[in-house]
Amino acid sequence: MKLEGYSIIGSQRGAGAGGTWQAKNPATGEELETVFHGENEEGVNQAVALAEEAFATFGEAEGKVRAELLRAIAEEIDAVEEEIVPRMMAESALPEPRCRGEKGRTVGQLRMFADLVEEGSWVDARIDLAQPDRAPIPKPDLRSMQRSIGPVAVFCASNFPLAFSVAGGDTASALAAGCPVIVRAHSAHPGTAEIVGKAVQAAVAKCGLPEGVFSLIFDDGIELGTALAKHPGIKAIGFTGSRAGGRALMDVAAAREVPIPVYAEMSSINPIFVLPGAMAERGAQIAEGLVGSVSLGVGQFCTSPGLVFTTGEGSDDFAAKVAEGLGAVAPATMLHEGIAKNYCNGVSKMSSQEGVEQIASVDSSGCQAGPAVFQTKVSEFLSNENLSAEVFGPATLLVNCDSDVDYLAAAESLEGQLTASVHGTEEDLKAAGPLLSLLSRRAGRLIVNGFPTGVDVCPSMVHGGPYPATSDGSSSSVGTRAIGRFTRSVSWQGMPEHLLPAELQSSNPLGIWRLVDGQLSKEPV
């Protein structure tokens, strides 16, 4: 497939009346072929108009129709894997196994949501039967379920060119819910975006769905993203990226005449607490695990552990081992210049903080980044908020504490996090109740004796946490819970049987779980 370099507006090619640019190979600095043409606001308006039109039918399409679409998208993506992988590698410097793995995750997510909406119980159907004889007033027949919220704008993540981009988790969950999606491509990997965008466009056409179910907008600046977020036709936003970018979108959305929800996954330093027994018993092993987790993917995961609290016997050896391990990791190419530059700035700022010692340093230059390990004392950590700033990349800060009593104060001082991890022996953990409780209030996922990188895609995953980890700390952007972000509750009172959605019809034609007069059941009523 030859790349064209234009936005996808429903079934059409965008006019490309905005600015142009070429993607760059971050490993070589070379410009990659194909000039990409940014869209202008007219293109955004067209895409939203098509999405609104599509919503009228797609928003009420049966679950199996949406499942078919999601599976068709997965098939189309599978079919172009050999086109995706080289372009993705060139645009992101991610190694081939990671690209193939991420493709697997992407189609896996699409199929997971297909299964979810085909089965159908996710809608939380509720039926309260009429009680005409109830005193003082009769009870009406009332039924409710989750319905799609409307057209959704999705912003591609730089660090997941597939799994959190054009047909990634946000898009999959929004389409699963019945929401048309308009994606704003990331300017660093537009070629990957186009290949996947064409796959989605083809799937929409094959399924005979309205073209407005999907559009893909190219833009080399931030104007069109802002225009999308402000457009009255957009009803929710999915975003994965920086804290500044996410907050800017939140502010735009909150200032609209009709405010809309923003689901932004933004910033997390993913603290790890090593309890004293575990440190004494297997500090070296934990250090080894940490080295792997910090350096994985050049530290470019939102769950990369940037902060480790240590104490007790073995802490010094632990620090030495972490420094040795990460110090021996060769520099590797980051996703793009901007990320690499931010990383270098972050490392430089951290190393200049009073009371912070850099105990491992691998040279970084251009897009090449090497790990950095810092060390400080808990008193410094608690008195200097710069020490809890996110340094996105393979850096981590070890905070030495006098005892694990300090852990509570340290945990108390933390902002909202995607994850928090605790390493402990059985004995350690017995005494760690207050710490575990506190961390469950600070983070979306609490990990015992493991590392935060590796986010399983399953029903019980919570990938989200209190602000600034995410804009909406009550939701998850990974796993089946993610669909709930793009729905609203709707109830029908006294509605004739045949006009009800299938999920709420008395005979339960879909055979789903429903809450009938307060009891879960698959029975007809």
Add this chain to the structure above:
Amino acid sequence: MKLEGYSIIGSQRGAGAGGTWQAKNPATGEELETVFHGENEEGVNQAVALAEEAFATFGEAEGKVRAELLRAIAEEIDAVEEEIVPRMMAESALPEPRCRGEKGRTVGQLRMFADLVEEGSWVDARIDLAQPDRAPIPKPDLRSMQRSIGPVAVFCASNFPLAFSVAGGDTASALAAGCPVIVRAHSAHPGTAEIVGKAVQAAVAKCGLPEGVFSLIFDDGIELGTALAKHPGIKAIGFTGSRAGGRALMDVAAAREVPIPVYAEMSSINPIFVLPGAMAERGAQIAEGLVGSVSLGVGQFCTSPGLVFTTGEGSDDFAAKVAEGLGAVAPATMLHEGIAKNYCNGVSKMSSQEGVEQIASVDSSGCQAGPAVFQTKVSEFLSNENLSAEVFGPATLLVNCDSDVDYLAAAESLEGQLTASVHGTEEDLKAAGPLLSLLSRRAGRLIVNGFPTGVDVCPSMVHGGPYPATSDGSSSSVGTRAIGRFTRSVSWQGMPEHLLPAELQSSNPLGIWRLVDGQLSKEPV
């Protein structure tokens, strides 16, 4: 019980260092006994500090503990019914049966949430078991559920001195979720607030819970409400009131360093569409129902129908009948001067709109308000947005359409609504699919052959709708769904059995429904 006139800060009386005022009887204009003392920001800070302290334990208290509290509150309120009713009548001019009914609803809501959290399945517990042999990487044991979000600020509604005030729906659902609550009393009914606040305070003490679980703040201005909404310790807001008030809170919450969710129930004109067959067949009967619904409680319900679309044979008779019926309703006392004044202004503004004819008018003066019926044509309605402004009180606007084809354009033009109602014969409804679909995208509750007033408190109720009906159109402030507003998802990975919340322990000690490896089950794992 003698009223004291001071805020309740945990187990203590507030300092009352703010301004003072007395409640007024809207029926007589007389000041009611007891001087109320507003709090100052220090009092707010104390209440939030206590709430944060309480949250550390109450937020993780077992469901049965929270159920006990909710039932104890209901009992305490039942015990002071004879003190509540006269004071509530004097402060609100609501008639005795309504006051007693609202008390019944209030304790009913408390007990409904008690049952919900005692049973426990509402937490949406999910368990994905470990798969140590999974390739390429082992799957960890991951479990998740809903947890309380933190201290919640609740703003009392003027139109529900009990059911949406101190121990009303927002408070009940927040406490049920495990969130300490700080209530900001409405200045129009402080005596009712104090009696109920003391009941809650007593229940907290009887249950041996931390005092910070509940506080009640008096204030005669808006400063303390704003201070509460800005306080970093507050994690969510529940509000029922005007669109301006709700939007102001939304803006304050969105501008915080750490933004928080606002659940504001604000503004709705609750359109009714009378289809031609129903108009011909039983227009008179529908008119009679409308008269009852509009005049109920002097129109002071958020679900009061302020807009009725009519067409076809019988429309003129319908209008005459509505005018006659509402024109014969005697003026009645509104909740307070401010509401009555706004009503008069709204009526006056509506009557001055071009193309609008007032076909029934009952004199209003002071706090006394009489119904008003207006009539216009759909062309006027579509071209003048003043005609869809909410006039809170017993007013309604009949919009005559050339045919029910106009209904679609009219529905399309509507802002978000709490409810939308359609009256139709079987034949009418068969042809009304597009209208019903469209209305389900504009409103939280769609009613067929019924009237919107009367909001049943049950699992399937959705009392919420797209903005400006509510700030968050995905949730409900009535019924068991309301608890979800005050929770967040938390997951535990690799957590030892005995450190997991009971809801997620393998043996399922609470016997709740859980999603285990994607299947709903009550079985142990």
